[in-house]
Amino acid sequence: MTKTVRIPSLEDSNAASHGWSTTERLFHSVGVDPALVDCVFGDLAEERAERSATQGSVLAWLWCLEQAVRSTPHLLVSAYRYGGPAARLRLCAALGVVGIAMAGIGTAIALRDGPPARIVAALANSEGGIVVNNINPVQLPLHVLDKRGHRLKSPPVHFERASGAPISVSPSGEITCRVAGDAIVRATSGTATQEMKVLCRPVIDIRESSWIDLVAGDPPRELPFYAVGLNGQAVDELRGTILVTDSSVATYDGNMIRARNVGRTHVLIKIGDQATPMSVVVHELVRSFESLRRTRVTSPGGCASRWATLFVGRCRPARSG
Numbered sequence: 001m002t003k004t005v006r007i008p009s010l011e012d013s014n015a016a017s018h019g020w021s022t023t024e025r026l027f028h029s030v031g032v033d034p035a036l037v038d039c040v041f042g043d044l045a046e047e048r049a050e051r052s053a054t055q056g057s058v059l060a061w062l063w064c065l066e067q068a069v070r071s072t073p074h075l076l077v078s079a080y081r082y083g084g085p086a087a088r089l090r091l092c093a094a095l096g097v098v099g100i101a102m103a104g105i106g107t108a109i110a111l112r113d114g115p116p117a118r119i120v121a122a123l124a125n126s127e128g129g130i131v132v133n134n135i136n137p138v139q140l141p142l143h144v145l146d147k148r149g150h151r152l153k154s155p156p157v158h159f160e161r162a163s164g165a166p167i168s169v170s171p172s173g174e175i176t177c178r179v180a181g182d183a184i185v186r187a188t189s190g191t192a193t194q195e196m197k198v199l200c201r202p203v204i205d206i207r208e209s210s211w212i213d214l215v216a217g218d219p220p221r222e223l224p225f226y227a228v229g230l231n232g233q234a235v236d237e238l239r240g241t242i243l244v245t246d247s248s249v250a251t252y253d254g255n256m257i258r259a260r261n262v263g264r265t266h267v268l269i270k271i272g273d274q275a276t277p278m279s280v281v282v283h284e285l286v287r288s289f290e291s292l293r294r295t296r297v298t299s300p301g302g303c304a305s306r307w308a309t310l311f312v313g314r315c316r317p318a319r320s321g
Helices: 010-015 022-029 034-055 057-082 086-111
Strands: 119-123 130-133 142-145 158-164 173-175 182-188 192-200 207-210 211-215 223-228 238-245 250-253 257-259 263-271 274-283
Touching: 034 057, 086 182, 182 211, 182 263, 192 257, 207 274, 211 257, 223 274, 238 250
Parallel strands: 130 192, 211 274
Antiparallel strands: 119 142, 158 182, 182 192, 207 223, 238 263, 250 257, 263 274
16 A cells, blocks of 8 residues: 655645644754655654554554654754754754753753662761660661662651660650660661661769869870769760860860860760760960969968969968977
């Protein structure tokens, strides 16, 4: 069976231009021959109508889309070859817009979040377990990642205690440590499951010195404090924060405080639900007493001290006779 294809003349194309679709007008605006556009789209419309009657509209539209994609390169070549400078400029602009759109779609697809694939603890140094020093309920910090390592925002996660110490675990992940001990908590999000070791070490008090004296230039020192657990004993496994109000006077790194400049500052020690302040005084190292001003101070009992600016001590009055 042969099909006769009618190629309209230029006059017929101009006369029928008012009935062109948006796609046909687009190809015409970038310089494609109107007769070629009418021929291609006319054949596509006729064939689609025949396929709709025999195969259904869905298959007919899919075939039409396939043919349109296959015909587009020939139409673009025709536009670039026979179009004028203005038409070629419009063609390049249109291709640029399409390229940017395709790149944006590809980037969105590549960066989109996938289903949950892995659950990890959102704390540093938690390989041996997550230390909890709180007595009040505290949220177990976790991150849910997809297979590409993207962090998922607010994914649904279900928590439950799997074994170990009888701690309280809510379905949303709130841990309540009323006893000291180790427990295994299971977190599930989609098909991803992770079991984590939780080290319950409740702290009921922090005992510390009121202040600590440092000397500028000395090696760093540990802060004089310790945490008290439920049984009244010291707790060794701690997770908390220490804030220095003036870092120009002293800084804190790890578990050591370092004097930087002469002055006074404060630190705030926070472990679990407990917090306590401590003063830090940094003194200047005196290498010689020669530069100090000699002052004779007589106490009410008649005892004299020549270095009252340095030492405060107990003196004994001189005996008479």
